[in-house]
Amino acid sequence: MNKFVIAFISVLFMTSTSFSQNNWREELKEQLPLLGHRNWILVVDAAYPLQSKPAIKTLVTGEDQLEVVKEVLDAVEKASHVFPEIYLDKELDYVPEGETAGIEAYRDNLYKLIQGRNTTKVLHEELIADIDGAAKLFNVLVLKTNLTIPYTSVFIRLDCGYWGAEQEEKLRELMK
DSSP: OHHHHHHHHHHHHHHHHHHHHHHHHHHHHHHTTTOOTTOEEEEEOTTOOOOOOTTEEEEEOOSOHHHHHHHHHHHHHHOTTEEEEEEEEGGGGGOOTTTSTTHHHHHHHHHHHHTTSOEEEEOHHHHHHHHHHHTTTSOEEEEEOSOOOTTOOEEEEEEESSSOHHHHHHHHHHTO
C-alpha cells in the first residue's frame, strides 16, 4: 500500500512539473488579471529555492531567462491595471566574469532589456525577505528558468497601473 501511495504521489509531482514547463504562459495569462498592486512575479535562475509559503506558486519554465523576463514585462505592460517595478540583486554587478562565464553578456543583455524601466537594486537576502513578507498577504508567482548564473533573478513588484504615487500623495494631502 505504501509503495502505491509513493508511486501515485511521484506521478502527480512529475505531471505537475511537466505541466508547468509546457504551460507557464497560460498560467501567466490566467493569473495576471487576478494580480494587482503588491503582488509579485519573479523570473528566477535554476537554483532559486522552492519557497514553502502557500501564496508562493513556482512554475518551471525550462526556458531562457531573458526571454521569460521579456515576455513577462510585455504582458504586464499591456495590462492596464498594473505597472512593473523591477528589483535586481545588488550582487549582480559584482559577480566577476572569471568566476562565472557569461555574466558580462548576461548583464549587458538584461540592462538593455530593462532600460528606461523603474529598476532598483537590493541585496539578495533582503529581496527574499521581502517576498516572504509579501506572501503573508499577497500572492507571488515564481517562474523558474534554466539559467545557471548566480544573482540573476528578476523580481517584479506590481504597482497600480492607473493610480500612481503622486496621485496617492495628493489624495493623502487632501485628506488632512
